[in-house]
Amino acid sequence: MNIVVPIKQVPDLVEELEIDGSGKDLNREWLKYKVNEFDDHALEEALLYKEANGGTVTAIVLDSDGIDKVLHTAAAKGADKVVKITGDFGDSVSSHTAGKAMADAIQSLGFDIVMTGVQAVDDRDGQLAGIIANHLNTPNINVVTGVTKDGDNLVVQKEYGGGVVAEFEVATPVVVGVQAARETPRYIPVAKIRKASRGINIEEIAGSMDGSAGSDVSRMFKPEGGQGAEMLGDDAEAAAAKIIEILKEKGIK
Amino acid sequence: MSSIYVIVEHFKGSVEDITFEMLGKAKELGDVTAVLIGNKALASDLGAAAKVITVDAPELSEFNPEAYLKTVNEVVSNGDADMVMVGNTSMGMDIAAGLSVAQNIPLVAYASQMQADSVTSQLYGGKVNVESAVSGKCVVSVLPGSFPADAGRADGAPAVEEMAAPDFSGVKVKFRKLIEPEGGDVDITTQDVLVSAGRGIQSDENIPLVEELAAKLGGAVSCSRPIVDNKWLGKTRQVGKSGLKVKPKLYLTLGISGAPEHIEGMKEADLIIAVNTDPNAPIFDYAHYGCTADLFDLIPALSSKL
Ligand SMILES: Cc1cc2nc3c(=O)[nH]c(=O)nc-3n(C[C@H](O)[C@H](O)[C@H](O)COP(=O)(O)OP(=O)(O)OC[C@H]3O[C@@H](n4cnc5c(N)ncnc54)[C@H](O)[C@@H]3O)c2cc1C
Numbered sequence: 001m002n003i004v005v006p007i008k009q010v011p012d013l014v015e016e017l018e019i020d021g022s023g024k025d026l027n028r029e030w031l032k033y034k035v036n037e038f039d040d041h042a043l044e045e046a047l048l049y050k051e052a053n054g055g056t057v058t059a060i061v062l063d064s065d066g067i068d069k070v071l072h073t074a075a076a077k078g079a080d081k082v083v084k085i086t087g088d089f090g091d092s093v094s095s096h097t098a099g100k101a102m103a104d105a106i107q108s109l110g111f112d113i114v115m116t117g118v119q120a121v122d123d124r125d126g127q128l129a130g131i132i133a134n135h136l137n138t139p140n141i142n143v144v145t146g147v148t149k150d151g152d153n154l155v156v157q158k159e160y161g162g163g164v165v166a167e168f169e170v171a172t173p174v175v176v177g178v179q180a181a182r183e184t185p186r187y188i189p190v191a192k193i194r195k196a197s198r199g200i201n202i203e204e205i206a207g208s209m210d211g212s213a214g215s216d217v218s219r220m221f222k223p224e225g226g227q228g229a230e231m232l233g234d235d236a237e238a239a240a241a242k243i244i245e246i247l248k249e250k251g252i253k
Numbered sequence: 254m255s256s257i258y259v260i261v262e263h264f265k266g267s268v269e270d271i272t273f274e275m276l277g278k279a280k281e282l283g284d285v286t287a288v289l290i291g292n293k294a295l296a297s298d299l300g301a302a303a304k305v306i307t308v309d310a311p312e313l314s315e316f317n318p319e320a321y322l323k324t325v326n327e328v329v330s331n332g333d334a335d336m337v338m339v340g341n342t343s344m345g346m347d348i349a350a351g352l353s354v355a356q357n358i359p360l361v362a363y364a365s366q367m368q369a370d371s372v373t374s375q376l377y378g379g380k381v382n383v384e385s386a387v388s389g390k391c392v393v394s395v396l397p398g399s400f401p402a403d404a405g406r407a408d409g410a411p412a413v414e415e416m417a418a419p420d421f422s423g424v425k426v427k428f429r430k431l432i433e434p435e436g437g438d439v440d441i442t443t444q445d446v447l448v449s450a451g452r453g454i455q456s457d458e459n460i461p462l463v464e465e466l467a468a469k470l471g472g473a474v475s476c477s478r479p480i481v482d483n484k485w486l487g488k489t490r491q492v493g494k495s496g497l498k499v500k501p502k503l504y505l506t507l508g509i510s511g512a513p514e515h516i517e518g519m520k521e522a523d524l525i526i527a528v529n530t531d532p533n534a535p536i537f538d539y540a541h542y543g544c545t546a547d548l549f550d551l552i553p554a555l556s557s558k559l
Contacts, residue, residue: 013378013510016533026381041482095350096360118346121377124385126360126394130350139319139426142346143495155429158318159495160264160343163434163488166316169427177346179495180482214359215391218371219384223535229527229543236550243526244558246542250524252446252503253470253559 001055001172003046004109005079006102006116006128007070008061009033013121024217028091035070038117044181045147046115047078053149055112056080060105062089062098068202069193076188076196083109087207095123099131100211107136108205111173113154118142118177125213129177139170142177255283255335255369258306260325260348261290261299262340264316268298270402271340275395276301277404279338282369288328290321293415300409306332310418318347319426326355327419334390341394343495349394360392361385363513365399378512379535397494398517437489439473445502446472449492449519450480453508453529453548457485462552463507469559475499477509493518507548511536 011017012032020027046057058081059074061067071082085105089097106114114136119127133140145165146157156168159179232239247253257279262269272287279285280301287302289295291313296305306328312320325348329337337352339345341363353360365382366373372393373384387393441447448467450460460474467474474490481491492499494514504522509515511527511534519525520539527540528548537543544551 011377013380014531017377017380019381096353099350099354123362124374124376124383126350126353126362126392127346128350130346130348131354134351134354139424140322140347140351141318141426143343157432158343161495162497163491163495165432165434167429167432168318169429170319171425174425180478184483214353215361215385215387217383218386221382221384223375223379223382223538229525229537229540231532231537232542232544234530234545236544236546236554239528239544239546240551240554240558243542243544243555246524246526247470247503250502252524 001049001053001112002058002110003049003055003113003115004058004060004106004111005039005043005046005074006060006114006132007039007043007074008036008098008120009064009067009070010036010120010122019220024220025092026220033066036117036120038119038178040185041181042115042117042178043074043077043079044183044185045178048182049147050078058083058109060085060102062093062101062207063087064089064091071202072197072200073188073193075200076193077186081203082200083203083205085207086204087209089207094213095125095128095131096213097209097211099128100135101207101209102128103132103135104208105205106132113147113172114175115147115178118144118179124217125215127177129175133175136173136175138173138175140175140177141168141170143179144176145180146182147176256286256333257283258286258288258329258332258334258337259302260288260337260339260345261295262342262344263292263295266292268295271342271395271397273301273402273405274397274400275338275340275405277402278367278400280405282367283335286332286334287411288325290324291316296411296413299411300407301405302411304412304414306414306416308416308418310421312421312424313418315428316344317424317426317428319424320421322348322351323419323421323424326352328416329356331416336390337392339392339394341396345394349392353392356390358390358392359387360394361387362394364393364395367393375513378510379516380533396513398520434488437487441473441475441490441492442497442499444473446470447475447499447501447503448472448505448507449475449477449509450507451477451509452479454480457483460485466552466556469556470503472501472503477515506536507552509536510534511539
């Protein structure tokens with residue numbers, strides 16, 4: 001089985017997000033990026049599958065600043081091959097543009113399973129997995145929490161609400177959007193990533209640029225936030241005293 | 254008036270709230286057609302729609318990502334929809350993006366507000382709203398909890414049009430079974446007080462701190478999804494989209510950011526008190542009271558007073 005794992009970086013939400021002068025995008029100058037956490041789970045699930053059943057894992061990304069480190073990390077974790085799709089995609093590339101470029105590159109690489117994160121925090125025009133799958137003309141299952149093998153087929157677990165899980169059987173090729181890997185994504189020390197960066201060759205594929213979101217952002221803004229919380233400050237003792245008062249008032253304590 | 258198709262979501266024989274939310278909103282925006290796949294008996298619940306299109310086949314008796322997408326695509330190809338509304342739910346995610354590519358029409362996802370010509374998406378974990386201009390045929394996926402479900406609950410006898418199912422011979426996905434969650438030691442949906450831990454708790458070693466506080470408050474511990482994914486607490490403690498919906502008298506969050514998927518499960522709580530060092534955390538938009546103290550200072554401060 002060849003498993004291809006599309007990975008992307010997203011703004012780290014720990015930092016304050018600012019809107020730029022156009023009012024239509026984030027101010028990206030000082031933005032810190034990190035790997036989409038669900039992509040991290042997708043890579044983990046791919047590696048778990050490979051470790052149990054054999055095959056290869058290929059991590060694939062669209063070119064952007066700092067992306068080589070993402071590929072080196074994937075290699076250090078156990079990816080056999082790492083691929084960068086080159087092209088001027090920009091930082092706020094739409095899911096449809098990214099999905100088309102990914103699908104074309106994945107088609108040229110050959111694949112049995114594509115595993116990517118179920119969603120990302122900036123997926124304005126939808127989740128990548130469904131877009132890739134339809135360009136590749138394969139079935140697509142999302143919110144996946146486990147992919148295992150049963151004979152020639154895959155068994156895919158998909159989460160519904162309330163903790164209910166649906167189990168599906170599918171013949172490859174298939175594209176899955178991973179919600180959570182069966183195990184917590186492995187941690188790799190920096191030294192190992194550095195070592196991997198020396199030992200692995202990043203393959204480059206020129207990206208197709210013909211996907212389009214089909215809709216435009218007219219405005220970006222911070223939510224007004226309903227009526228908003230009454231803030232009790234940052235002093236733990238004072239806030240705790242106030243909380244006790246509130247609980248007494250409401251008859252909770 | 255524009256023609257809006259609402260893809261009905263149903264599970265175990267009942268229509269899900271997200272469908273009523275969408276029907277209510279769609280009625281404000283245009284002429285509503287409900288697309289009901291796999292259980293035509295539910296058409297009588299869809300009185301808010303002017304018309305219901307039903308498609309039934311043995312392959313559709315349980316949700317099937319591939320067969321459902323194929324069916325929705327066929328219905329949309331044969332119909333006159335200007336806009337297709339799909340829930341941004343586990344089932345809806347298997348439909349929306351694929352439909353957009355198959356129909357070659359735009360998709361705007363995570364919609365929390367909608368007007369005739371614009372859709373507002375809740376992105377970046379609820380920290381930023383993004384408004385998109387929509388014109389022409391499009392797909393919109395709607396975040397559950399965005400619109401009142403009651404607005405879409407109506408008795409009535411909408412016209413029902415039965416459509417033949419597409420050919421499923423090439424469908425490769427087969428439904429096997431549903432796996433129900435194992436019962437937990439406590440049922441968090443019946444607790445009056447929940448102390449809910451998020452990723453801010455940092456390590457499983459700190460879970461006992463939260464348990465202790467919950468016990469002192471006469472309640473139980475619940476949590477956000479990463480805590481379960483890290484296996485620090487069991488799945489039965491998870492609140493949110495893929496967890497449980499709770500409505501306690503007190504919901505006290507410790508280190509939870511307030512992502513839309515978490516909010517979905519707890520925003521109806523009577524009293525929400527949030528503790529988070531980030532003053533911009535979206536949880537404060539939903540909490541009644543907020544505190545930006547470090548949770549590791551707040552827990553002992555609170556415990557000592559109980
Ligand atoms: C299909 C799908 C379904 C999902 N279902 C669910 C679900 O059911 N439930 C759910 O919760 N999530 C769900 N998620 C995940 C959701 O998107 C978020 O990733 C998750 O809710 C984030 O959890 P968190 O708030 O604990 O973590 P984070 O977003 O990482 O937030 C941690 C917060 O802790 C604060 N913090 C850190 N240190 C401290 C400190 N010392 N003191 C005080 N505050 C501190 C930080 O400021 C931060 O705001 C789902 C996602 C998908 C894609």
